[in-house]
Amino acid sequence: MTPKRKTTAKIGPLGRQFRGVQPQGAYTADLFWRAFKESLVKFQPRVQIRNPVMFVVWVGSLVTLALTIEPNLFGPSSASRGYNGVVMAILVLTVWFANYAEALAEGRGKAKAAALRRTRSDLVGVRILDDGRKQTVPARDLRKDDVVRVEKDHVMPADGEVIEGAAYVNEAAITGESAPVLKEPGTDIFSSVTAGTTVISDWLLIRVTTNPGDTFLDRMIHLVEGAKRQKTPNEVALTVLLSVLTLIFVIVVASIAPVAAYLQAQINIADLVALLVALIPTTIGALLSAIGIAAIDRTMRFNVLAMSGKAVEAAGDVQTLILDKTGTITTGNREANDFIAVAGVQQSDLVQAAFLASYFDTTPEGRSVISCSVARGAEPAVGLDQAKGLDFSAQTRMSGIDLGDGRVIRKGAVSAVVRHAADEFHASPPADLQAIADRVSKMGATPLAISVDGDILGIVVLSDTLKPGIRERIEQLRKMAIRTIMVTGDNPITAQTIAAEAGVDEFVAEVNPEEKLRLVRREQSEGRLVAMTGDGTNDAPALAQADVGLAMHSGTMAAKEAANLVDLDSDPTKLTDLVAIGKQMLITRGALTTFSIANDVAKYFAIIPAMFIVALPGLAALNVMGLATPRSAVLSALIFNALIIPLLIPLALRGVHFRVETAANLFSRNLWIYGVGGLIAPFIGIKLIDFLIAPLV
Numbered sequence: 001m002t003p004k005r006k007t008t009a010k011i012g013p014l015g016r017q018f019r020g021v022q023p024q025g026a027y028t029a030d031l032f033w034r035a036f037k038e039s040l041v042k043f044q045p046r047v048q049i050r051n052p053v054m055f056v057v058w059v060g061s062l063v064t065l066a067l068t069i070e071p072n073l074f075g076p077s078s079a080s081r082g083y084n085g086v087v088m089a090i091l092v093l094t095v096w097f098a099n100y101a102e103a104l105a106e107g108r109g110k111a112k113a114a115a116l117r118r119t120r121s122d123l124v125g126v127r128i129l130d131d132g133r134k135q136t137v138p139a140r141d142l143r144k145d146d147v148v149r150v151e152k153d154h155v156m157p158a159d160g161e162v163i164e165g166a167a168y169v170n171e172a173a174i175t176g177e178s179a180p181v182l183k184e185p186g187t188d189i190f191s192s193v194t195a196g197t198t199v200i201s202d203w204l205l206i207r208v209t210t211n212p213g214d215t216f217l218d219r220m221i222h223l224v225e226g227a228k229r230q231k232t233p234n235e236v237a238l239t240v241l242l243s244v245l246t247l248i249f250v251i252v253v254a255s256i257a258p259v260a261a262y263l264q265a266q267i268n269i270a271d272l273v274a275l276l277v278a279l280i281p282t283t284i285g286a287l288l289s290a291i292g293i294a295a296i297d298r299t300m301r302f303n304v305l306a307m308s309g310k311a312v313e314a315a316g317d318v319q320t321l322i323l324d325k326t327g328t329i330t331t332g333n334r335e336a337n338d339f340i341a342v343a344g345v346q347q348s349d350l351v352q353a354a355f356l357a358s359y360f361d362t363t364p365e366g367r368s369v370i371s372c373s374v375a376r377g378a379e380p381a382v383g384l385d386q387a388k389g390l391d392f393s394a395q396t397r398m399s400g401i402d403l404g405d406g407r408v409i410r411k412g413a414v415s416a417v418v419r420h421a422a423d424e425f426h427a428s429p430p431a432d433l434q435a436i437a438d439r440v441s442k443m444g445a446t447p448l449a450i451s452v453d454g455d456i457l458g459i460v461v462l463s464d465t466l467k468p469g470i471r472e473r474i475e476q477l478r479k480m481a482i483r484t485i486m487v488t489g490d491n492p493i494t495a496q497t498i499a500a501e502a503g504v505d506e507f508v509a510e511v512n513p514e515e516k517l518r519l520v521r522r523e524q525s526e527g528r529l530v531a532m533t534g535d536g537t538n539d540a541p542a543l544a545q546a547d548v549g550l551a552m553h554s555g556t557m558a559a560k561e562a563a564n565l566v567d568l569d570s571d572p573t574k575l576t577d578l579v580a581i582g583k584q585m586l587i588t589r590g591a592l593t594t595f596s597i598a599n600d601v602a603k604y605f606a607i608i609p610a611m612f613i614v615a616l617p618g619l620a621a622l623n624v625m626g627l628a629t630p631r632s633a634v635l636s637a638l639i640f641n642a643l644i645i646p647l648l649i650p651l652a653l654r655g656v657h658f659r660v661e662t663a664a665n666l667f668s669r670n671l672w673i674y675g676v677g678g679l680i681a682p683f684i685g686i687k688l689i690d691f692l693i694a695p696l697v
């Protein structure tokens, strides 16, 4: 059992139509300055070659550099040194803008990674040797199974498991959440500690569970830094498409030279380069990687760690969302608030049995049963010291106690307790039990049956409430054509009530963790991309199988390792935010690709007539923009081509405005805005630039 119970029901972007609620990480002057330095480093050929579109521009700037030095390098040319030099300068600027966009997108991740590195660099641990001696060693010398003692105000040197002591730990360095967490031995979650967190009271004895380099902190640094950032599948596909487009334009432009020679039209190589750069999709080529990095950065500001860009991208394409009932759709603070005895049983006997059944039950449900039963007069019985507790498990759906006097008390899902009574005591359930349970379930509450030696005394009512806003969220998911499936270990009637209240498309009740895995597989076999959340070790297989697996940081290490996203706030409803972030990234990419390609059409009308005006006066008809001179036409187109990049950087980093609507609506709206807008903008922009620079050239 894991406490995915968060009292706060945070409703993120989707609930507020995404706009204006993105976490604000301001771009500081320092970030701009760092990005500037980084952008210069990116001029290296081995960086440029990774982006074929911009690489062509980069090569173009070398060619025009050569022409600036020797204008007649490729044969007699009417272009002056100065003209070639200006073309070169604009091309260098174009490459630089692309470098800057990427550097700016990477900046925050790098800054965060640097902070995490600092945390890691000065970690030391006090190792306890077999003979009991203490030895202070740097964290990098600690190995799996070493035992270390961590005192108040010390930073945890390694990931580990508490084996002795109890202390409050501040995990802010990792999770950003400064509320201290109590760590103690013996529980799945509360006994695991993370390197980089600080003990703020008492002391702990820790058994190290990871070797240096494998800690969660190391993994975080690795991820955040994106050092080995891999292109996502869609990004690769788009890069290939843009490269092919670029190659086609290289061939087209190269074939202009012989045509011109045949027509005896003298054309300048610098103009050919300019034409090529204007035609290839430089806008999206320059901004593509920034869009992807910015999306990962945005998940990070939501306090979600993405194991890869692929996970964020997949979130945008998800078609099925598998959501837990308790703690995801409902607040998960299931509270015992009533006891209903079956006919012939005293209410006080039921209350007392419920109390005893929960005596060793440390789950929130168990503690709640204790406090409610104590309020109604239950009290510890004699002989509890010889009693043996039975922990709750999602498999058995029961918990309980075996008392010293031989009594066996059980509490759990009604079907589980009925089976237990039949199997162990050959007892059949009271006649009115099912009716009481169904009545409770119909209200959306969870009935727990209590049995003593197979006699079922009645029902404890665990009530739970829907998270505020969850219904709206699910409605929005439906509008985006995402199927929602609620899974729960609870009984079918409670499940149905909650499912109806929340408005999910489907629900599956009485599931155990293996069935979650099967459900993920079933959806995938029907060709859908599946997302799910989880926190327990039991959830790990399903998290690994899902296309998007979001693990809770409060969960077990196994779950976190299996998932491709980890929520440091442990708020499972964030899955819906991640879908929004992923979708927004895909939409931004699509919109800017449309814009980029539409944009290039206009430049063709500026440059072609300018190039051939002398040889083919008839082409003047193409000069629809009425640009001043051939020179100013080429330069205006090129300047516009460069300037559009920085103008669109904010949009690339922020993402285009995202609204919940169907894919078809979205597509046609974006086609209008970015397609038609992309067609018109350069006509205006180039004309304006031409007007400004005409007197100068």
Ligand SMILES: Nc1ncnc2c1ncn2[C@@H]1O[C@H](COP(=O)(O)OP(=O)(O)OP(=O)(O)O)[C@@H](O)[C@H]1O
Residues within 6 Å of the ligand: 324, 325, 326, 327, 361, 363, 365, 366, 392, 393, 394, 397, 398, 399, 411, 412, 413, 414, 446, 447, 448, 487, 488, 489, 490, 491
């Ligand atoms: N502490 C407990 N002791 C005994 N029975 C419990 C306890 N907690 C839950 N149960 C019973 O076991 C069932 C299954 O619990 P489980 O945690 O697997 O699922 P759930 O919490 O109901 O749903 P979800 O999968 O949405 O979290 C519950 O519906 C309830 O009937």
Ligand SMILES: [K+]
Residues within 6 Å of the ligand: 277, 278, 279, 280, 281, 282, 283, 600, 641
């Ligand atoms: K272009």
Ligand SMILES: [Mg+2]
Residues within 6 Å of the ligand: 326, 489
């Ligand atoms: Mg549960």
